[in-house]
Amino acid sequence: MLTPGTLACLGAILGVSSHLGYFIHGEHHMLAVRLFILLITSPLVTFALIYRLDENASMIIAVQKAAIALSSYVVSLTTSILIYRIAFHPLRKFPGPFTARLAKLSHVLRLLTKSDNYVQADRLHKNYGDIVRVGPNELSITIPDIIPMIYGPGSKCTKTAWYDVVGLPNKSLQLERDRVTHDKRRKVWDRAFSTKALRDYESRVVGHADTLVKQLQARSGQEVDASLWFNFYSFEVMGDLAFGCSFDMLTSGKKHHGLEALQEGMAPLGIITPLPWAIPIFQALPQPAGIDQWVEFSNKQILARKKYTPEKPDIMSWLIEAENEHIDPVVSDPRWLWGDTRLVIVAGSDTSSSALTHIFYHLAKEPHVVSKLREELAPIYTPGSETEVRDIQDAKYLNGIINEALRLHPPVPSGLLRQTPPEGIMVGDTFIPGGVTVSTPTWTIGRLESCYERAEEFLPERWVDRPELVLNKAVFMPFSLGTYSCIGKQLALMELRVVTARLVTQFNIAFAPGEDGTDLFEKTKDVFTLEVAPLRMVFTPRGR
Secondary structure: OOOHHHHHHHHHHHHHHHHHHHHOOOOOHHHHHHHHHHHHHHHHHHHHHHHHHOOOOOHHHHHHHHHHHHHHHHHHHHHHHHHHHHHHOOOOOOOOOHHHHHOOHHHHHHHHHOOOHHHHHHHHHHHHOOEEEEEOOEEEEOOOOHHHHHHOOOOOOEEOHHHHHOOOOOOOOOOOOOHHHHHHHHHHHHHHOOHHHHHHHHHHHHHHHHHHHHHHHHOOOOEEEHHHHHHHHHHHHHHHHHHOOOOOHHHHOOOOHHHHHHHHHHHHHHHHOOOOOHHHHHHHOOOOHHHHHHHHHHHHHHHHHOOOOOOOOOHHHHHHHHHHHOOOHHHHOHHHHHHHHHHHHHHHHHHHHHHHHHHHHHHHHOHHHHHHHHHHHOOOOOOOOOOHHHHHOOOHHHHHHHHHHHHHOOOOOOOOOEEOOOOOEEEOOEEEOOOOEEEOOHHHHOOOOOOEOOOOOOOHHHHOOOHHHEOOHHHOOOOOOHHHOOOOHHHHHHHHHHHHHHHHHHEEEEEOOOOOOHHHHHHOEEEOEEEOOOOEEEEEEOOO
């Protein structure tokens, strides 16, 4: 006979054993759905076992005993987890909020009210120092020396479990954890961003800038949402260069449903990122309409693109060709093309529009910067010339403005997650154990007084003729570093240079009445990339 006391003891032993013998060893995120199914079916299974094995148990008694066994298991498992995380975990001595030692739940609950992960990280570092325990097995670190250790070419750190699950069931260059596989896939992408390919993209980047200028001229002296128009521009460039299509946003001035789908599809990512194990479970459940629309939109783009061959190769030309012609599954597996389609939409639109918005926020706020930029551009730049892109490629002050905006407002402000190698790493005199998730919050790093003099000020000169204002250039990484650095960096910089030069030379730039950027910073969302809030501005053609 299975007495309640016996069942309670068995449940307690099993709870502690499953934690110490299984859950604290290795990664289990890819089994999350199975474990979730096991969890929700365990009451029925336990009841059935007790009812079958205990001849004296009625159905009611079996239900009661099953409840005792399961309750004992859950309580002992939870207690074991909490005691371990508080008193025995390798990170137990690192400072941080007490709730972060226990679970990431409080972090997620905070993000549900306001998706500002980078602001939270900055606040934690101000309260707790350079190394903060932000989760049971996670550290946020703002010591500059760690950057090459976790992101640099020779880093032994790897990508975390988050990269395995966020794109399921597809694969993509950005999400690949295995370095050898990543390098094979990157060779395919390299062809799409070669010097020759970038030269072929120039006229299209400039053409969309022409359209943007015409639309702003048509709205001369009127209030416009600059962040929205920069979204239109970057999305149109992405559509043209990746899929050979137009979404007609620059010509119509209206948001395409694809842009709405992207924003709604990315929104949950900022909230659920702290819980990678929950992502497969979330994906297995019925999806919110916004996510379904995002998946449908991205799938439609690649299906439509595969039906024709463009006159000039675009980004997808190389990826489609690789899928069709190669035997190696790293190249030919169709899941790569589906996943890389979403990558090119996100990376090709969100990051550029965010950077442009913040560039023009600072230009409107700092008129002397505009004057100095015009002085630099006057002798070297003619809008519409065949060499427009190359004429401004090495414009020092223009590039300084772009660098300074990216320093203060990085497109991925919370940083990228990495996992320390089994042997751990040394950061100065501090040992970081192996198997720990680490990150460097890029937004905070870019504002460290130990790395930049007058760090909170917008000073393009620090990148031009005031090098003493940059105390540690190694921390500047808006496009990441090493093997996993952004492959589209040069294209993004081309877009930023062209639009900035065009608008500065052709318009007077000002905030709209009552605008000071407060909403931009209060309402911008961190959804891995930045979803920028409206920025109300007035563009008036020069000479009027």
